[in-house]
Amino acid sequence: NCTELKELSLSRTNLCEQSVDFLVSNLTSKIEKLDLFDMHYLRDKHVKKLVTRCNNKTELNLGGWTKITKQSLSFIIENLNLTLVKLSFEPTTVRFNLNDLLQLKRMKKLKHLCYDMDDWLKQQLPNIRIHFKPGNRRIAIPCQPKYNSYNKGFWEIKADQEELFST
Numbered sequence: 001n002c003t004e005l006k007e008l009s010l011s012r013t014n015l016c017e018q019s020v021d022f023l024v025s026n027l028t029s030k031i032e033k034l035d036l037f038d039m040h041y042l043r044d045k046h047v048k049k050l051v052t053r054c055n056n057k058t059e060l061n062l063g064g065w066t067k068i069t070k071q072s073l074s075f076i077i078e079n080l081n082l083t084l085v086k087l088s089f090e091p092t093t094v095r096f097n098l099n100d101l102l103q104l105k106r107m108k109k110l111k112h113l114c115y116d117m118d119d120w121l122k123q124q125l126p127n128i129r130i131h132f133k134p135g136n137r138r139i140a141i142p143c144q145p146k147y148n149s150y151n152k153g154f155w156e157i158k159a160d161q162e163e164l165f166s167t
Contacts, residue, residue: 003030004028012064019041032056033058034057037063042066042068043066044068062089063089064092096115102121107128111129112129
């Protein structure tokens with residue numbers, strides 16, 4: 001029902017495989033920023049369906065403990081090469097070979113990649129900033145109150161706290 005949703009973080013939500021199936025089949029195609037960090041049941045078939053259906057993504061996080069393989073990178077490059085700006089696989093158990101990562105040159109807009117790689121490969125991808133630790137480059141994650149300088153708001157939306165129950 002959230003057809004206008006642009007950003008979604010399901011990081012560490014521990015969804016079961018049926019929920020992941022439902023998500024990739026029903027998520028709005030308008031989604032632009034998606035964080036699926038540490039989705040234990042996320043597989044290549046889910047990534048393929050997701051990047052095929054929702055091919056306007058600008059930011060995508062598939063890091064953490066998942067069941068994806070290097071095949072997911074091929075699906076991403078094939079379907080998101082004109083839109084993706086940020087991609088995170090850090091930290092991950094997936095190990096890409098050199099040729100897989102060199103295919104990232106085909107990504108027209110990719111500017112940020114979170115993945116542990118050697119310096120030689122960084123030289124081969126000069127237009128992409130490589131970040132070993134994602135830090136503040138997280139995807140679709142709201143500010144935690146202690147880091148939110150206004151202490152009022154959700155992402156960039158300002159809001160005041162409302163008392164719903166009397167004490």
